[in-house]
Amino acid sequence: MTDSRVDVASQALARLGEPAISSFEEDSDTAEKVNQLYEPTILQLLGSHDWSFATRRKVLAEDAAGTPINEWKRAFLMPTLRTDRVGKPLSVFNTTRQRAANVFLYEIQERWLFCDYDQVVIEYIWRVPESQWPGYFHTLAIEAVAATLALPVTENASKEQLHRQIAYGNPSEFGRGGLFRTATEADATGDPTRSLLDDHDPIWNARFGGVF
Helix, strand or coil: CCCHHHHHHHHHHHHHCCCCCCCCCCHHHHHEEEEEEEEHHHHHHCCCCCCHEEEEEECEEEEECCCCCCCCCEEEECCCCCCEEEEEEEEEECCCCCCCCCCCCEEECCCCCEEEECEEEEEEECCCCHHHHCHHHHHHHHHHHHHHHHHHHHCCHHHHHHHHHHHHHCCCCCCHHHHHHHHHHHHHCCCCCCCCCCCCCCCHHHHCCCCC
C-alpha cells in the first residue's frame, strides 16, 4: 500500500526537479532530509489556520493519572499532541449541548486539561491523514513541502524563494497569500452553517462525528 506521505513528499521533490523517494527510511540523503523536515512542515501548515476540514470535537475522559495542579479538582486527558492534536484547543466547553458557550476556567499543562467541570469537550485541529486531505490543502501542502526542502535538497536559494512565494505569497502578505489564501478561501466555503436544531443536529454530527 502506498504511503500517502511519500506521495506528497515525492510530488514536492518533483516540483524541485528532483527524483522521487520510495520511503522516508530509504538510504539516501534526500530521504533523510524529507524525514526530518516533512512532518514539522505539515504540522505548521495545519496549525496556521482554523481549517474546517481538520476541526474536531471530542469529549475528554477524566484521567486519574493526571494530578490536578493549583486549586483544580479534575484532570482530563487531551488527544496526543502532534500525532493527533495540533496546538492548543480552539474552544473548550463543559457540555455537549448544541451551540454551547465557551468556558474559560481551566488550565492546560502537558497532556492534561485541569478544571472543576464535570464534563469537558474540546474543539481542536487534528493531524488529518494525507489520504483525507481535500484537494486545496493537498495542493498547498505539496508546494509548502517543496519550499521547505528546496534549500536543503537543491542548495538553490532561488528555488526556495520561488516555491515559498507560490505557497505563501509575497513577503508583504506575511505568509497568508498565494496558495495558502486560495486554500483558506476554499476551506471557508465548506464550513457548515450552525443549525438551530438540538443536540441531535445532523450537521454537527456529520462534521464532528458526534461523541467519540
